[in-house]
Amino acid sequence: MTERKAIALIAHDQKKDDLADFARSHRKAMSAYPIVATGTTGGRILEACPDLDVTRLKSGPLGGDQQIGALIATGEVALVLFFVDPLTAMPHDVDVKALMRLAIVYDVPMALNRATAERLLSTLD
Numbered sequence: 001m002t003e004r005k006a007i008a009l010i011a012h013d014q015k016k017d018d019l020a021d022f023a024r025s026h027r028k029a030m031s032a033y034p035i036v037a038t039g040t041t042g043g044r045i046l047e048a049c050p051d052l053d054v055t056r057l058k059s060g061p062l063g064g065d066q067q068i069g070a071l072i073a074t075g076e077v078a079l080v081l082f083f084v085d086p087l088t089a090m091p092h093d094v095d096v097k098a099l100m101r102l103a104i105v106y107d108v109p110m111a112l113n114r115a116t117a118e119r120l121l122s123t124l125d
């Protein structure tokens, strides 16, 4: 990872199309940052925007949310864009909550839907 802090991208399955579309629309702004993503989300982002610098971590249910939480704890994440599906129960809900908790603990900006992500991204220089 480069010295610049990363943008973390995560989407639940029902929201992956939306996040891929968001990344396509904002790829110029995001290309200035390293991107970390949970495994399947990262694959979708790379399909949509092959030129982005995406590091794919484990899939969310297999520890990817926790890996992003660890990167937050070590100060490597500038902001988190997490497109959450509020209508589907997740087996790894505790991991999702732990990630959100660490974003709060370390005061890292975190968008949980597209409207907030649009606004957060516009704050990047």
Ligand SMILES: O=C(CO)COP(=O)(O)O
Pocket: 010, 011, 012, 013, 037, 038, 039, 040, 041, 042, 058, 059, 060, 061, 064, 065, 096
């Ligand atoms: O489950 C996730 C976030 O909680 C996302 O993980 P994937 O990107 O691997 O689907």
